[in-house]
Amino acid sequence: MFDTAIIGTGPAGLSAALTLKMRGKDLIWFGSDQFSGKVEKSEKIGNYPGVGMVTGQELNERFRQQAAELDLKVTDRMVTNITDMGSYFMLLADNEVYEARSVLLSTGVVASKTFPGEEALLGRGVSYCATCDGMFYKGKTIAVFCGAARYEHEVNYLADLASKVYLMPAYRPCGISRDNVELITSPIKEVMGTTRVTALRLGSGEELPVDGFFCLRGAIAPATLLPGLKLNGPHIETDRQQATNIAGCFAAGDCTGTPYQIAKAVGEGNIAAHAILDYLAETPDTK
Amino acid sequence: MFDTAIIGTGPAGLSAALTLKMRGKDLIWFGSDQFSGKVEKSEKIGNYPGVGMVTGQELNERFRQQAAELDLKVTDRMVTNITDMGSYFMLLADNEVYEARSVLLSTGVVASKTFPGEEALLGRGVSYCATCDGMFYKGKTIAVFCGAARYEHEVNYLADLASKVYLMPAYRPCGISRDNVELITSPIKEVMGTTRVTALRLGSGEELPVDGFFCLRGAIAPATLLPGLKLNGPHIETDRQQATNIAGCFAAGDCTGTPYQIAKAVGEGNIAAHAILDYLAETPDTK
Numbered sequence: 001m002f003d004t005a006i007i008g009t010g011p012a013g014l015s016a017a018l019t020l021k022m023r024g025k026d027l028i029w030f031g032s033d034q035f036s037g038k039v040e041k042s043e044k045i046g047n048y049p050g051v052g053m054v055t056g057q058e059l060n061e062r063f064r065q066q067a068a069e070l071d072l073k074v075t076d077r078m079v080t081n082i083t084d085m086g087s088y089f090m091l092l093a094d095n096e097v098y099e100a101r102s103v104l105l106s107t108g109v110v111a112s113k114t115f116p117g118e119e120a121l122l123g124r125g126v127s128y129c130a131t132c133d134g135m136f137y138k139g140k141t142i143a144v145f146c147g148a149a150r151y152e153h154e155v156n157y158l159a160d161l162a163s164k165v166y167l168m169p170a171y172r173p174c175g176i177s178r179d180n181v182e183l184i185t186s187p188i189k190e191v192m193g194t195t196r197v198t199a200l201r202l203g204s205g206e207e208l209p210v211d212g213f214f215c216l217r218g219a220i221a222p223a224t225l226l227p228g229l230k231l232n233g234p235h236i237e238t239d240r241q242q243a244t245n246i247a248g249c250f251a252a253g254d255c256t257g258t259p260y261q262i263a264k265a266v267g268e269g270n271i272a273a274h275a276i277l278d279y280l281a282e283t284p285d286t287k
Numbered sequence: 288m289f290d291t292a293i294i295g296t297g298p299a300g301l302s303a304a305l306t307l308k309m310r311g312k313d314l315i316w317f318g319s320d321q322f323s324g325k326v327e328k329s330e331k332i333g334n335y336p337g338v339g340m341v342t343g344q345e346l347n348e349r350f351r352q353q354a355a356e357l358d359l360k361v362t363d364r365m366v367t368n369i370t371d372m373g374s375y376f377m378l379l380a381d382n383e384v385y386e387a388r389s390v391l392l393s394t395g396v397v398a399s400k401t402f403p404g405e406e407a408l409l410g411r412g413v414s415y416c417a418t419c420d421g422m423f424y425k426g427k428t429i430a431v432f433c434g435a436a437r438y439e440h441e442v443n444y445l446a447d448l449a450s451k452v453y454l455m456p457a458y459r460p461c462g463i464s465r466d467n468v469e470l471i472t473s474p475i476k477e478v479m480g481t482t483r484v485t486a487l488r489l490g491s492g493e494e495l496p497v498d499g500f501f502c503l504r505g506a507i508a509p510a511t512l513l514p515g516l517k518l519n520g521p522h523i524e525t526d527r528q529q530a531t532n533i534a535g536c537f538a539a540g541d542c543t544g545t546p547y548q549i550a551k552a553v554g555e556g557n558i559a560a561h562a563i564l565d566y567l568a569e570t571p572d573t574k
Contacts, residue, residue, distance in 0.1 A: 011336060015550050018334040047305040049298055049553050050338045050349045052356060062337045069339060240527065240544075257527075259561040263302050266336050267554010274546040 001285070002028045004276055005091055005100035007079050007225075010036035011262045012106035012253025014063050015269030016276070021070050023277055028098055030091075033074040035060050035067075038108065038254075039262065048262045059262070080128045082226040084246055087283070095132040101285060102276050105226070105236060105244070105251040106269060109260065110219045115145075117191030118215065119224055125197025125212045128220055130154035133212070137162050140211040143200050144168065145188065151216040152176055158214060166200070166208055184208070222255060232257070242272035248283070250275055288386045288572070289315045291563055292378055294366050294512075295393035297323035298549045299540025301350050302556030303391050303563070308357050310564055315387065317380055320361040322347050322354075324435075325395065325541075326549065335549045346549070367415045369513040371533055374570070382419045388572060389563050392513070392523060392531070392538040393556060396547065397506045402432075404478035405502065406511060412484025412499045415507055417441035420499070424449050427498040430487050431455065432475065438503040439463055445501060453487070453495055471495070509542060519544070529559035535570070537562055 004020055006013045009031030017029050034040070042056030051059060067074070077093035082103060091098040118126055127133040134157055143166040146155050152175055159165045165181045167174070168188060186202040191213055193199070199207045222236050223229050230237045230245035235257040242250045252268035254260045291307055293300045296318030304316050321327070329343030338346060354361070364380035369390060378385040405413055414420040421444055430453040433442050439462055446452050452468045454461065455475060473489040478500055480486070486494045509523050510516050517524045517532035522544040529537045539555035541547045 014336050015334070018336060019548075019550075022334055046357065047302070047309055047557070048337065049301050049305060049353060050335065050346055052349070052353050059337055062339070066336060066339050070333065238527075240525075259558060261306075261557050261561070263306075263553045263557035265554070266550045267552070267557065270334070270548050270550035270554065271546060274548070 001088065002026050002098065002100040003280055004028075004102045004104060005030065005079075005089065005098060006104045006106060007031065007082075007091075008106035008108060008253065008255075009033070009074055010106060010108055010253055010265060011039065011063070012265035012269035012272075013104070014067060015266040016104050016106065016252060016273040017067065017072050017269075018070060019270055019273035020276065021072055023273075025277070025280070028075055028100065029072060030075050030077055030079050030093055033076045035063050036108070039063070045262065048266075078129065078220075079225065080132065080220060082249075084226065084228065084249070089248065092132075094129060101283070102248045102250070102279055103226075104269075104272050104276065105222060105249065105255055106253040106265070106272075107219045107222065107225070107255050109234065109254045110217070110221050114221055114224070115188050115191050115215075117193070118213075119221075121191055121193055121197050121213075122224065124195065125193060125210075126191060127212065127214050128217070130158050130214060130216065133214075134158050134161050137212045139163050141209065142166070142212045142214060143184075143188075143208060143210045144214045145216065146170065146174070147215075147217040149175060154214075154216055155181070166210065222251075240271075241275040242268055243275060248279060250279075288375065288388060289313050290387070290567055291315075291389045291391060292317065292366075292376065292385060292387035293391045293393060294318065294369075294378075295391075295395060295540065295542075296320070296361055297393060297395055297540055297552060298326065298350070299393035299552035299556035299559075300391070301354060302553040303393065303539060303560040304354065304359050304556075305357060306557055306560035307563065308359055310560075312564070312567070315362055315385055316359060317362050317364055317366050317378075320363045322350050323395070326350070332549065335553075365416065365507075366512065367419065367507060369536075371513065371515065371536070374535075376535065379419075381416060388570070389535045389537070389566055390513075391556075391559050391563065392509060392536065392542055393540040393552070393559075394506045394509065394512070394542050396521070396541045397504070397508050401508055401511070402475050402478050402502075404480070405500075406508075408478055408480055408484050408500075409511065411482065412480060412497075413478060414499065414501050415504070417445050417501060417503065420501075421445050421448050424499045426450050428496065429453070429499040429501060430471075430475075430495060430497045431501045432503065433457065433461070434502075434504040436462060441501075441503055442468070453497065509538075527558075528562040529555055530562060535566060537566075 081092040186204040190201040236251040252272040253265035368379040473491040523538040539559040540552035
């Protein structure tokens, strides 16, 4: 049982991780060990105090260094589900289960919306995790939405198992060329099915019969990740202490709203870390 | 008429100043040109992302450099009063009047409480500003509370004018030794008087008859600075956009509450700057 699970290795997650680590908390930190892709791609950053005018690459490198200096380890797994167990949380990441007394969501903004039908059929033919669910589709026909080139190894894993893969990449060019993989360029309009996924309807009007649909995205919409989480439009609603409506669950950074800024994320991560310290001190460890 | 007046050169003020400057706003920035004394005195800072493990001196030096690189000028004057004029603010700093459409309070926490009677007699014998009010006490007897050694030049200025000065320094040793200055070590218990200051009552029980009382502190309690400002205990109450109860007035950093952390201050300064940009865009410049 960890004291805290932090989801996301952007500036908000880092800020919280530094503070919690220095305060001796036992934490698990999920996300890309390369840290924020959004920071990495920022051309110039001039309004983050203390570092002067820097490129996103430079600042991200400093972020990684500082985490390494404090011996902060990143678990490069994607958390696909969080369950509120009342006095603690259960987290599912690449088929492994983790337990933590508190959770910090610092997942960034989910740029892509979910597809119509996707949330209703999640767990019934819709999956976010190739490693977790790929085996169920051995010899079957599946569709895969691939949000970024870095998930192509997961597509390849799925193509090893399924007999046929309809692939919808969100980027160009796509690096996958295999006999059983068919590239679909028409956009996804709906995930179809009543008790289970039966087909995908495309923008062209065509319907592709499939046994399953994998959505490989950089982030999962917060309400899908943790059912019951209160949102404010596309953002997680928090109070001034970064607490969400679920006791023990906090949020910081872009996922809580604008401005989408490094300074704001770092500040909220710091506030959340202190609120988590208070929460852990006040809440008995019942397990 | 400035777009914004920022009060305070700590991390919150700097963060806001960088963002507003980069967005082309016309701002005036009040505070010590040495920046935060609190940061300067921090032995080690390890949880501010992007700078590694640093001393407060090192980080403050980087803050000063970054402000200089953006050509941000600090007006090293103490703002002693802000008046809400409805569509703009009037600020009094060392006897000069400034006007600004919006105000950011990033004044830090006022460590010292006000003395009983001080607020009631402000402007009626109690003054926060030697330059502004010293002349009124030529040849008279005054008491001076000196909060830090850096205000000793103001004490000397007052001693040039007054015939007699009772000096209560908040620190040791005190660098002032003059014939007409008497060092008082007993603590101040009350500022006495009904229509005007008549005396100071000390912890020893003694009453010192005086014509005026100067309080030279690093910061002025927010509600004294801007009457009508809503507080939450000793802190300025703000919403998630750092707006106070007074339209056009925002607050960020330690003055809004705990945690008293650089990351938190920097984050709030950034959020406040963006809220000010929105406010300026939405509010017509009526003057």
